Amino acid sequence: MEFKLLNFNRFMANFSTKLVGGFIAVIVYNYTQNLTLSLLTVVIQYLFGFFFSLIFKNLLIKKPQLFLFLRIIPIFVYELLLLFVDANPLWCVIGIGLAFSLSYTFKNIPNEVLFSYVNATRKSGTGRMLALSKVVDQGAIIVGLLIGGLILDYLPMQVLIIISLTLYLVGALPLFIFYMKHRKDKSYNQEYSTYAHIALKEQSNSTIYANSVSKRIRVIYCLFYFLQESLQAMYVLLPILIFRITGTFTSAAIASAIFDGFFGIGCYLTGKLESKRDITIMSATAGILVGVLGICLVFMRENTMWLFYLLVGIMAICYAMTYFFMYNRMIMKSKIVGRNITCVINKINMYYLSTSFVVAFGMILPISVCFYVGGAMSIMAGFLSPKIEEKTRRILVDHLEDNDIREDYSIFSRK
Numbered sequence: 001m002e003f004k005l006l007n008f009n010r011f012m013a014n015f016s017t018k019l020v021g022g023f024i025a026v027i028v029y030n031y032t033q034n035l036t037l038s039l040l041t042v043v044i045q046y047l048f049g050f051f052f053s054l055i056f057k058n059l060l061i062k063k064p065q066l067f068l069f070l071r072i073i074p075i076f077v078y079e080l081l082l083l084f085v086d087a088n089p090l091w092c093v094i095g096i097g098l099a100f101s102l103s104y105t106f107k108n109i110p111n112e113v114l115f116s117y118v119n120a121t122r123k124s125g126t127g128r129m130l131a132l133s134k135v136v137d138q139g140a141i142i143v144g145l146l147i148g149g150l151i152l153d154y155l156p157m158q159v160l161i162i163i164s165l166t167l168y169l170v171g172a173l174p175l176f177i178f179y180m181k182h183r184k185d186k187s188y189n190q191e192y193s194t195y196a197h198i199a200l201k202e203q204s205n206s207t208i209y210a211n212s213v214s215k216r217i218r219v220i221y222c223l224f225y226f227l228q229e230s231l232q233a234m235y236v237l238l239p240i241l242i243f244r245i246t247g248t249f250t251s252a253a254i255a256s257a258i259f260d261g262f263f264g265i266g267c268y269l270t271g272k273l274e275s276k277r278d279i280t281i282m283s284a285t286a287g288i289l290v291g292v293l294g295i296c297l298v299f300m301r302e303n304t305m306w307l308f309y310l311l312v313g314i315m316a317i318c319y320a321m322t323y324f325f326m327y328n329r330m331i332m333k334s335k336i337v338g339r340n341i342t343c344v345i346n347k348i349n350m351y352y353l354s355t356s357f358v359v360a361f362g363m364i365l366p367i368s369v370c371f372y373v374g375g376a377m378s379i380m381a382g383f384l385s386p387k388i389e390e391k392t393r394r395i396l397v398d399h400l401e402d403n404d405i406r407e408d409y410s411i412f413s414r415k
Helices: 002-021 024-032 035-055 057-062 064-070 072-082 089-119 126-154 157-182 195-203 207-228 230-246 249-274 280-299 302-336 340-364 367-401
Strands: none
Touching: 002 024, 002 072, 002 089, 002 126, 002 157, 024 035, 024 072, 024 089, 024 230, 024 249, 035 057, 035 089, 035 230, 035 340, 057 064, 057 089, 057 340, 064 072, 064 089, 064 157, 072 089, 072 157, 089 340, 126 157, 126 249, 207 230, 207 302, 207 340, 207 367, 230 249, 230 280, 230 302, 230 340, 230 367, 249 302, 280 302, 280 367, 302 340, 302 367, 340 367
16 A cells, blocks of 8 residues: 555656756756856755755654655745746755755655665565656656646746645645554564575674675665766756757757656666566666767757757666666665665765766856766766676675675775
């Protein structure tokens, strides 16, 4: 039941917030005609998302349903401030960025933590559930972006804000009610440990050894996700890039919708493919291709929009494969070391840091540099992904066999 409510909440939340939230940087640019201010909004969003996730971490883990409901407050704040950004650009940009980062904090960790809670006791089907969740997410995002882009081109933004807040409340209320009914249950909102991890804790003579294994896994995946999540920066910048070329919200919405649509399809197909064969090399190749295509986007012009959309679609499918493969493997391995929630939160924090790092280049250099940097990081992640997968696998083999491990955190070492 809770899995259905979670997916309903995710669908309605993504749909309602993308109506306005999917165009924040573009709206700021449209009103101010200042690219630096527009990109500052994005940097504040993700940089403070990182700090807020650290501040609220424990509460977000314990009460994720509550924060998904309370998220309507920062959403209301940044949507309201968008109405005044032309009158007082700098202060509104700062306020929008902070409110949006708080909104993201109340969304990302609770969503992933809840998925882990719901999925925790399942011995199989992790990939299928992950694929289904991503399809739900992307379907809602596509609808929200397309409708939001059309309304922004032809109707006042106030209409869009009222629709957005109403729909978000409809999606968040059922999950919140379910939480209020079950919050006192003993096993509710509890992290799960695999039998392998429990057995090792009981048999191992050294807790230092077990902690070393967990730390190594987390460090390696943090380094990897800082590189891979650079694609998110390119995704965030797509609407600005297209709006500067075409001057319409609809064109920006189409590009983002194409990416999200093919990303959802890619996750679903990858989930099916991965259950039948080893796709390590395919995933690595796809990751490299993502970076190459991201760099190519900056050379597109208005008379080649069809090619731009085509590249975005291919890029989304490739990213879906490399993202899904590594995320699914990370979830399975983090269960074994008993740090499922921690690894998921680390991934989100790397997403914040990587995105703000890449976008910050556009504040002092041409926006094309962001795509060069993000593309190079994605290519590096693609090259490293098989090495990381093998490295973490070997560490876990030692972990399960209770062997000694070396204090070597390098992903390039042979052992």
